[in-house]
Amino acid sequence: MRAPERAIGSTDGDYPRPLLVRPTWQDLSGTWGFATDSHDQGRSAGWHQDPGPFTHTITVPYPPESELSGVHEPDCPPVVWYRRSVPLDREPGPGERLLLHFGAVDYQAQVWCNGVYVGGHEGGHTPFTLDVTEAVVAGGEQVLVVRAEDHREDATQPRGKQDWRTQPHGVWYQRTTGIWQPVWLEVVPDLHLRRLHWTSDIPGAAVQIEVELSRRPESAVEVQVVLSLGEEVLAVQTCRSERREDSWVISVPALRHQLEQSRLLWSPEQPTLLDARVELRAQGRPLDVVSSYVGLRSVGIRDGRFLFNGHPRFLRMVLAQNYWPESHLAAPSADALRREVELAKELGFDGVRVHQKVEDPRFLAWCDRLGMLVWDEMPSAFEYSPTMLERLTSEWLEVVARDRSHPCVVTWVPFNESWGVWHGLDIAEQRHATTALYHLTKALDATRPVISNDGWEHTESDIWGLHDYAPSGESVRERYADRDAIARVLGDRPPARRVALLGDPVHRGQPVMLTELGGTSLRPRPDQSWHGYDAVDSVDALAETFRELVDAVLDSPELAGLCWTQLTDTEQERNGLLTADRQPKVPVEVVRKILGRPARSVPAEAIDAARRAARAPE
Incomplete structure (x- = not known):
């Protein structure tokens, strides 16, 4: 068996379960x-x-x-x-x-x-x-x-x-x-750590750890947790338990100080991760030891804004199909997973909406390490039935259990565009399905926003994501000019052919975001297939369309984020900013500059930009 490097410090990213790492494993x-x-x-x-x-x-x-x-x-x-x-x-x-x-x-x-x-x-x-x-x-x-x-x-x-x-x-x-x-083998003690989960509590200056053992211990065991940043030990706590599943609050005193928070908090700009060492002991004898990591951050919504670490943040996301021509849903290599994150960051995006796919956890680990926000989405079924709902719910529970310790994951999306719940407008059972998955997800994890059905026909959602493939910036500006205009979109003038909100949802300050936008392709040659929402004839025209639509969203005083469709060409969908072999169509620096403009809905962005400009050398 081979010994991987530390979870955070790994350079190859091969280890298949990055949040619970043992020193030896056998790759199959x-x-x-x-x-x-x-x-x-x-x-x-x-x-x-x-x-x-x-x-x-x-x-x-x-x-x-x-x-x-x-x-x-x-x-x-x-x-x-x-x-x-x-x-x-x-x-x-x-x-x-x-x-x-x-x-x-x-x-x-x-x-x-x-x-x-x-x-x-x-x-x-x-x-x-x-x-x-x-x-x-x-x-x-x-x-x-x-x-x-x-x-x-x-x-x-x-x-x-x-x-x-x-x-x-x-x-x-x-x-x-x-x-x-990946398929892999691992030798473990009979009584071992089966699962860990971390939840950060910034106001409480603490981290909660949930531990699941392989079985109930015959007598009390101890679980020691050590949190550190580099060589600096931030917390050490030993907890005693007689249960198979237990949880404890680990105090992190450094979080009580505002200046220390700025050093310790995780963000796309500063993806700080704490090393975590968890050791299981029985009668003073070590049984099992694993390494993990923790990202300290908070997410939420308020007054029509997405909150990150307590502050409004405008999300600049890209739709990521994460599909490769030579290997399909599987990544061609561990390095390809890292490169996908790097490419999105180089273009200037701070988040990816992984679309209709549950991505390899090594991809999420690179998002944690490199600083990339993730919307975690369940792949849809297409026919509504009790069997479909049972299958989707069961698998979604496993998705949330697997991914909820990743700091990069900031939003859960169990349904997309009414796929599988096509008749929610008319059939009560289908409305109940999207509402039930919303509440079930919140029951498992109340720390993140949940979207019942991204795109349209929201029943209960913390973010109202709209899919708007507007042909021009002018139409975006008109539809989202102010609160009254957005109220009309949410009411009786949705951008798609389906209503935006179903029933009479409670308004709790949900942000409105354009969670699919653009979809513009370079017009193909006669011998090429094509699928997209619009086509242009040149790279310059593609860049200008991108600029026009992104500018319109950034200029809205109310929109809280965008998600451009899409990162890469995929099969016959040739509307990526990158080709299928990950080459940029528009120069990277052009895309990055367009995305970097301050958003009008978050005035602090303009203030920060002015301060950076003032500090810049002549």
Whole structure:
């Protein structure tokens, strides 16, 4: 097994679970045996014990539809199998367990170890862990077999922008079947730390830690938490517990001082992260130790503004599909995840709305480290039914549990543009669904804004996100000129063909943001496909359209943020600021300068800009 670097200081970003890091792990990426099962006969035929059907190979974690997988089969059957013989770097000893981790398998997974069924999972975007200890064969290689099932025609599966057709059309892309995030092994003590969660309390000068153990301890255990910034220890606390799940408040005295807060708080401009070391002890004997990190920050809403660390902040976001031509939903490398964040920052954006995808947690870790705000969004299903709602809710709970300790995540979005709840205007059950997911998310995490249904037909939302593909800056200026104009948009003149608000929502000072805007493409050559909301003929025209629309939003005294569509070209959607191979269409410095103008709705931005100009050398 290899030892990764510290969670914060890691330069390669390979470690699959950056918020709970142990010093050793075994990466199972690479070549696996592969078989398709068009007639779904593999289980009855005993493929989990038979190497015969695995006549092909696949490179994990790339989906078989992708080029990097080595399979490159766009019309992949709904059932696929994986097989690999694994020599263990270290076998579990007495009092230890061997855990098999999957980052994501789309959509249903069943797993065998040495012919023994060890468990499964439903949900194509969230991680799961299986204890394979009892199936281990001592002194030999371990045979792992995975069956994945993903039906393209099942519209009740949360699928995001994966197409149900063989060839992508409209705004939908190539499918992703099976394993598409890392697979890895880890030896742990029998009683170990299974999950950590951090919540910062800036006014209280504290951090709350929630701990889940692998099982209830037979007698009381101790959990020691050490928080530090570099070599400076900020807090040390030892807590005693007899429970499987427990939580404590860790005092951080330095946060009581205003000057210290400016040094310790996390922001896109200063992404300060505290190292966290958590050790589990029983009767004075160490059992388990993990490293993690904490970002101290707060988010909220008030008086039509988005609040960040207690101050109004105008959000300059970009829609990120996070899709690569050669590997689809899977990133082509760990470094590609970091580069995606760097590209958005270089362009001048301070946030990404990861669209219709639950991104690899290593991407969120780079957003934490480099300073990028994230709107976390659930991939949609398309057909409303009790099965759809059960599937989406179950997976959304796993998304929130996985991501709620990342300081970069500042907003939750369970639904987008009424996908899967198409008839909320007329059908009460569908309105109740979006409202229920809003309240369920708030019950799990009251520290972040939640949007019931981004784009339109909001039932209960903390931010009223509107999708407005206005053709000109003039139309944006007219629609969002002042509070009265925005009230008309929210009332009876929405920018889309659907109403903005459903029912009679309570006004609590929700900010109004244009959470999809632009979508402008360079007009394609005759031999190219194209999809977008508008097209221009030159780079200069693209830059001017970007400037015109962004200026109009920044000049509004009421709008609280924008999200430009989109960061990169994706399949037939050629409306990115970057090409599919991540090359800028408009010079980076031009985009950055346009975005850098102060927003009229946040007067402090103009004051800060004036102060910076005054300090600048002649």
